[in-house]
Amino acid sequence: MMNIAALVNSLRCSLLHIESRLLQAAGLTLDRQLAPALAVNGPSLLPQLDREDELEEQQSPEQSPGLLDGILWMAAPKKRRTIEINRTRRRDETNLLKVKTNIEPCPECGHLKQKHIMCGFCYAKVCKETALIRQQMTAMEGGPLRAPTVETVVLYEGETPSELDKDKRIVERARKRPAWFN
Amino acid sequence: MATAMTGRGMAFLRTIPRVMHSRFQVLGPQQLSCLHTSTSLESKHWEKRNMKVYPPQKPDDDRRPAEIHHSRRQIKYSKDKMWYLAKMIRGMSIDQAITQLQFNDKKGAKIMKEVLEEAQEMAVKNHNVEYKSNLYVAESYSGKGKYLKRIRYHGRGMFGIMDKVNCHYFVKLVEGSPPQIEEKTSFDQAKEYVQNLKNRTIIHSL
Numbered sequence: 001m002m003n004i005a006a007l008v009n010s011l012r013c014s015l016l017h018i019e020s021r022l023l024q025a026a027g028l029t030l031d032r033q034l035a036p037a038l039a040v041n042g043p044s045l046l047p048q049l050d051r052e053d054e055l056e057e058q059q060s061p062e063q064s065p066g067l068l069d070g071i072l073w074m075a076a077p078k079k080r081r082t083i084e085i086n087r088t089r090r091r092d093e094t095n096l097l098k099v100k101t102n103i104e105p106c107p108e109c110g111h112l113k114q115k116h117i118m119c120g121f122c123y124a125k126v127c128k129e130t131a132l133i134r135q136q137m138t139a140m141e142g143g144p145l146r147a148p149t150v151e152t153v154v155l156y157e158g159e160t161p162s163e164l165d166k167d168k169r170i171v172e173r174a175r176k177r178p179a180w181f182n
Numbered sequence: 183m184a185t186a187m188t189g190r191g192m193a194f195l196r197t198i199p200r201v202m203h204s205r206f207q208v209l210g211p212q213q214l215s216c217l218h219t220s221t222s223l224e225s226k227h228w229e230k231r232n233m234k235v236y237p238p239q240k241p242d243d244d245r246r247p248a249e250i251h252h253s254r255r256q257i258k259y260s261k262d263k264m265w266y267l268a269k270m271i272r273g274m275s276i277d278q279a280i281t282q283l284q285f286n287d288k289k290g291a292k293i294m295k296e297v298l299e300e301a302q303e304m305a306v307k308n309h310n311v312e313y314k315s316n317l318y319v320a321e322s323y324s325g326k327g328k329y330l331k332r333i334r335y336h337g338r339g340m341f342g343i344m345d346k347v348n349c350h351y352f353v354k355l356v357e358g359s360p361p362q363i364e365e366k367t368s369f370d371q372a373k374e375y376v377q378n379l380k381n382r383t384i385i386h387s388l
Contacts (some may be wrong), residue, residue, distance in 0.1 A: 090262070097270040103281055112281055 110181070122180070129178060136171050154181075223328065228253045228352050232309075248309045248357040249320070252301035253350060255326045257293055264290045264324035268351065275360050276302060276317040283324035294351060301355050311357050318360035325350040 087093075103112055106119035112120040133154055141147060151168040155161065156177040159169055214366060231251040239246060257264070267290050271279040283295040298319075305311040327348030334344040 091269075095266075097266050097286070098283060099270065100285055104286055112284065114285060 126180065129181075133171060133173065136173065140169075140171065156181075186340065193236055217285060226253075226272060241379050248305065248311050250301050250305045250309050250317075250355040251309070251352070251353070252297060252304060253352045254293065254297050255350045256348045257290070257351060258347075259290045259293065259349050260347045261324045261326050264294075264349050267291055267294055268324050269320040271319050273360055273363065274319055275315070276319065276355060277315050279319050290351075294353075297351055298355075305355060305357070316357055316359070317355045318358065319353060320356040321352070321354040323352055325352065 014143070098115070102115045104115060105111070106113045106122060109119060109121045109125075111119055111121040129133050137152070152171055152174060153161065153165045153168045154171045155165075156173050156175060161168075211261050228251050231249075236246065266282070267286065267288060270282060270286075271294070275283070280295055280298055283298070285289040302314050302317065305317060306314050311317065329348060330346040332344045332346060334342045336342060
C-alpha cells in the first residue's frame, strides 16, 4: 500500500510539473502556484497584454484548451461534507425504504402475493404444466420449424375432441385436467 | 557462589508465573475485559451471546422472554445498502418482516430473509420457543466485513484502489408480540418542550 501511495504522489508531482512547464511555454503564468480552483478571467489579470501575448494566446489554446479552461471553470466542493450532514441526508424519510401494504394471501394456494401481481407459486405450477405440453408438442413435430399451420388443442384423460376441435392439432396429456385449466 | 545465585534466580523466576496467575485470579472478569488481550477479526461476540445462561427464576417472577442472536458474515453486499433493509424491519414481528423482505427487490432482502428463517428455526429447536410466529425483531443492523482491494484504472496513468465490499448482518429475535411504540404528535412534543421550560428553577436565588 505504501508503494502505491508513493507512486501516486510521484505521478501527481510529475503531472503538475508538466502542467507548469506548459503554462510557462504558453506565457500565461501569473503566479508560480496558480490555483486551479480560482475561476478568474484571463485578460483582466494581465493588464500588460500585448499583441505578442494575444498571438500566443491564439496559438496556445490549440495545444491545450480543455486543460486550462476546464481547470478555471469547473465546479468543485469548497468544504468536506461532515458525517453528520451525510447521515441526515442518507437517513432522511424520503430515502428510507417504504413498508408495502399491498400484500395479501392468494385465495388459491395460500401463499402471499401482491395485489396486482400473480401469485408466484401458482405461476410456477402453470409454468411446469406448459413446459410438459411444449415437450409433447416438440416430440410430435419431430424437428425444428415443423409447426403445423392449424390451431392446437390440449386434451386430458377421458376427453374426446368436440365439434370445434375438428381441424385442430390435438396434444394429449396423460393426466386429469388441472383445476385451473379452463 | 554463582551456582547458588543462579539456583535462587531460577526459583525466583519459577514463582513469577505463580504470582501473576494469582493476581489474574483476583482480577474480576469486568476488569479483565478492558485488557484487550485477545481481540482479533475472528472474534464472534454476537454468536456468543446465545451461550449466556441466566440463574433459575423464582416462581413469582415474570417469565423472561427468550432472546435469539443470529448473524451472517461476509455477505457480498454493501453495509450502507444493507442498513436500509435492517432499518425497515426493526420492531416488526417476524412474519411481517419476512413478508416485507420477500417482496423487496434488493439483493440483501433475499439474504436477510434466509437469516431470519434460520434464526426462527434455531429459536424453536434450541431456545425453547413454543410458537415460531411469537417472535419479533428487537435489534437488526449491518456491519462492515473484510474488504478486498483491487486496482481501478483511470486515464493518464492514474489509478485508484477499489474496495470489494462485504458486510455482516446481525439480528436479535425476542419472544413475544412486538412492543407498541407511542406515536407522539407534534403538538404533544411542543407542549412537552414548553413544560420543560416552565419547570426550570433559578438556583441560588432569593
